[in-house]
Amino acid sequence: MLLTVEDIQTYYGNSHVLHGVDLEVGAGEVVALVGRNGAGKTTTLRSIMGLTPPRSGSVRFKDQAIAGEKPHRIARRGIAYVPESREPFSLLTVEENLTIATNPRSPWQLDQVWQWFPALKEIRDRKGGHLSGGQQQMMVIGRGLLTGPELLLLDEPSQGLAPVIVETVVEMLKDLRKSNLSVLLVEQSIGVALDLADRIYVLNEGRVALHARSEEIREDPSRLDAYLGLSAT
Amino acid sequence: MLDNRLIGLVLALAGVIVAPLLLPVANATELLIFALVAASANLLIGWSGLYSFGQAALFGIGGYAGGYLLANTDLALLLPVVFGGLVAAVFAVAMGAMCVRRVGIYFIMLTFAFNQLVYYIAYSWRDVTGGEDGLFGIERPGALLPGLPEIDLNVPINFYILVAVIVGLCFLALLRVVDSPLGQILLAAKDNPRRAGSVGYDIHAAQTLAFAISGFFSGIAGVLYGMVYWIMPIDAVHWLTSGYIVFMVLVGGTSSMFGPLIGATIFILLQDFFSTLWARWPLLFGAVIIAVVMFLRGGVIELVSHVRGFAARRRAMRGEAGNA
Numbered sequence: 001m002l003l004t005v006e007d008i009q010t011y012y013g014n015s016h017v018l019h020g021v022d023l024e025v026g027a028g029e030v031v032a033l034v035g036r037n038g039a040g041k042t043t044t045l046r047s048i049m050g051l052t053p054p055r056s057g058s059v060r061f062k063d064q065a066i067a068g069e070k071p072h073r074i075a076r077r078g079i080a081y082v083p084e085s086r087e088p089f090s091l092l093t094v095e096e097n098l099t100i101a102t103n104p105r106s107p108w109q110l111d112q113v114w115q116w117f118p119a120l121k122e123i124r125d126r127k128g129g130h131l132s133g134g135q136q137q138m139m140v141i142g143r144g145l146l147t148g149p150e151l152l153l154l155d156e157p158s159q160g161l162a163p164v165i166v167e168t169v170v171e172m173l174k175d176l177r178k179s180n181l182s183v184l185l186v187e188q189s190i191g192v193a194l195d196l197a198d199r200i201y202v203l204n205e206g207r208v209a210l211h212a213r214s215e216e217i218r219e220d221p222s223r224l225d226a227y228l229g230l231s232a233t
Numbered sequence: 234m235l236d237n238r239l240i241g242l243v244l245a246l247a248g249v250i251v252a253p254l255l256l257p258v259a260n261a262t263e264l265l266i267f268a269l270v271a272a273s274a275n276l277l278i279g280w281s282g283l284y285s286f287g288q289a290a291l292f293g294i295g296g297y298a299g300g301y302l303l304a305n306t307d308l309a310l311l312l313p314v315v316f317g318g319l320v321a322a323v324f325a326v327a328m329g330a331m332c333v334r335r336v337g338i339y340f341i342m343l344t345f346a347f348n349q350l351v352y353y354i355a356y357s358w359r360d361v362t363g364g365e366d367g368l369f370g371i372e373r374p375g376a377l378l379p380g381l382p383e384i385d386l387n388v389p390i391n392f393y394i395l396v397a398v399i400v401g402l403c404f405l406a407l408l409r410v411v412d413s414p415l416g417q418i419l420l421a422a423k424d425n426p427r428r429a430g431s432v433g434y435d436i437h438a439a440q441t442l443a444f445a446i447s448g449f450f451s452g453i454a455g456v457l458y459g460m461v462y463w464i465m466p467i468d469a470v471h472w473l474t475s476g477y478i479v480f481m482v483l484v485g486g487t488s489s490m491f492g493p494l495i496g497a498t499i500f501i502l503l504q505d506f507f508s509t510l511w512a513r514w515p516l517l518f519g520a521v522i523i524a525v526v527m528f529l530r531g532g533v534i535e536l537v538s539h540v541r542g543f544a545a546r547r548r549a550m551r552g553e554a555g556n557a
Contacts, residue, residue: 049431075433087428089421100417101432147433 002027002182003048003151008057008067010040010047017043018054019206025151028180030173032187032197032214036228039203041186042084045153048184049081050074061151080144084155084186086136090129094120097128098142106148107179113142116172134165141169151182158192170195190228194218202227238408241491245404248498249397256506258389262461264501265393265400266454271481271493272407273450278479279487280411281443282423287328287344288451288478290351293470295321295452297355297362300459304370310377310386314399317456318449324351325448326441333440345472352470368465386460396457403450408490410446419443477504480518484525486532495533 003025010018018040025031033041046052048059050071059067066074075081089097098110114121117138123131131139137157144152157173158166166189173183173196187193193200194214202210204227217223252261270292277283299317302308332343355362362368373392375383386392410416421429422436430436459465468474477500485496499521508514529535 051427051431070435071427071430072433072435075431081431083428083431087425089424089428091420091424092417096417100414100421103433143432 001025002029002062003184004058004060005044005048006058006060008044008047008054008059010043010052010054012043012052017206018047020057021047021203021206021208023184023201023208023211025182025184027150027182028177029199030177030183030185030197032185032193032200033203034187034190034193034200034224034228035203035209040206041203042155043206044203045081045083045155045184045186048074049079049153051081075147078148078150079153080147080149080151081153082140082144082155082157084159086133086140088128088131088136088139090127092128093125094128094131094135094139095124097139098146101143101146103146103148106146108145108148110146113146116175117142117168134161134168137161137165137169141172145176145181149181151184152176153184155186156188157185158187158189166192190221190224237489241489245491245494248494249401253390253393256501258393259461260501260505262389262393262396263458263505264497265396266458266461267478267481267500268494268497269400269403269454269457270451270478271485271497272404272490273447273454274478275482275487275490275493276407276410276419276443276447278482279490279492280416280419280423281440283333283440283443284341284479285332285344285444285447286341286472286475286479287332287348287351288447289470289472289474290328290348291321291325291448291451292455292458292474292478293351293355293465294324294455295448296455296459296465296469297368298452299456300368300371300465301361303372303374303456303460304368307374309379309381310374310395314453314456318452321452321455322445322449325444325451328448329441329444330437333437333444345475348470348472348475352467352472355467355470362465362467365467367467368459369463371459371463371465373460373463392460399453399457403453404490404494407446407450411490415439415442480522482532484521484532486529486534488531489534492532492534499533 001024005021005023007020007022008018009020021040021044033044035041043052047054050069053068057067058065061077061079066077092100098113102110120135120138120142123135128139141157157169170192185193185197194217197214199213200217201208202224209227210223212223249265252264270288274285274288277285295317298320299313302313302316328347332340335343356364373386375385384391386395418429418434418439422439426436455469458469481496481500482493484499485494486492503514503517507517525532
């Protein structure tokens with residue numbers, strides 16, 4: 001397995017958020033984490049990335065223990081994180097936001113990002129703080145890929161975006177599947193998650209409540225009802 | 234962007250030519266030296282978001298280190314100048330590596346503490362620094378490098394031209410630094426340090442490097458400062474000098490490396506020029522700060538964008554009137 005997370009316990013101050021999450025992501029695999037708000041999805045990604053390090057448990061990437069390492073070291077190992085809040089560098093232009101992350105050994109370079117998101121190329125000189133939500137999302141996904149990751153942690157890429165932008169992002173992520181990139185995707189939209197992922201983990205109150213292949217969920221969407229309170233259509 | 238840079242460089246060059254005609258040459262020389270310190274401080278303040286109140290320590294360490302060589306050896310000029318820069322850079326690495334691990338008021342207090350530490354070392358290490366009396370006997374050697382023909386730097390305008398060349402080269406180097414990936418990383422870290430870390434950069438290392446570069450150029454400025462009046466005064470390392478440097482950066486503007494040049498000009502005009510005309514000149518400091526904070530939050534350099542915006546609105550209004 002490329003990424004193995006075992007029994008991680010993560011806290012915000014005294015608040016115990018993750019109560020022993022276990023998950024795995026294989027090479028070239030897209031895995032989705034779904035669950036209600038507050039279930040611990042974003043915290044799981046932040047724990048893997050070292051932004052909110054787990055107090056106990058193990059995170060292994062390419063058979064190396066990475067829990068407790070600084071985020072920049074984890075990034076250099078080949079993990080890119082695209083946060084839900086997007087967080088563009090507002091003082092840098094779109095192009096600078098992208099080139100600051102460029103790793104010459106990355107299979108994706110700036111031209112590829114312009115190809116995926118031609119709208120970004122048109123505003124390459126605009127400051128990162130002056131972008132719409134969709135433009136920010138495209139930019140930060142591009143920025144993540146330019147670091148040349150083997151694993152992309154993607155938090156709510158469709159959150160708050162217009163349907164046409166969601167479509168562009170989903171098409172781009174499908175395109176990425178051909179490149180053997182592994183993706184751990186947090187997604188509120190079950191439709192998007194099922195469309196993209198090979199396997200799905202459902203988190204509930206900081207624990208993995210269900211783990212299944214996507215086709216199993218598609219065959220019986222009612223399996224999610226107990227955790228999400230809606231039918232997975 | 235390039236046009237703005239070119240206009241800025243042309244205006245700065247014009248300022249360098251005009252300054253010794255309008256001000257006493259020694260004051261014009263000081264102006265250039267403080268412009269370099271302020272610009273190097275802006276690498277920390279404007280580009281890194283690190284409000285250092287320890288810049289005078291770097292300025293002073295460079296001044297004492299280079300000044301000591303100039304007072305006690307016959308080395309050609311550039312060697313003590315570079316030595317002063319390097320000693321300040323080494324101290325800046327130690328200072329930066331500790332300070333960047335704290336943010337906000339704690340960062341400011343740490344830089345302030347380092348400044349006071351250097352001040353009291355300078356105060357008590359009389360054999361080297363001259364203590365309260367300052368380091369006397371700093372010479373202006375004629376040769377820049379061994380083998381080069383001598384220029385009499387005791388002629389004020391010759392020394393001014395030399396300082397202008399050194400400050401100009403250092404300023405161009407600083408512009409190169411802010412255009413480099415390091416400049417972008419510093420800006421990104423100022424904006425969002427955790428995110429910049431997630432992209433794969435060691436933010437503390439980048440900020441410490443910024444301290445080193447800022448220290449190097451401040452140290453060079455310190456050596457030149459010691460040569461202006463042949464003495465390195467202890468006031469140069471006092472925390473008030475750090476405050477003046479922050480004043481120059483903030484009043485001039487942090488968004489461009491040209492802002493501190495404007496700030497240094499305003500400072501020198503207030504301190505060295507108006508002080509001879511009006512005994513209560515420090516009141517002008519307060520007035521300038523209030524005016525900038527109330528009306529020009531980005532510093533005087535923001536006037537340029539205000540004027541451009543005003544001109545653009547005028548053109549748009551004329552265009553609309555013409556269409557009607």
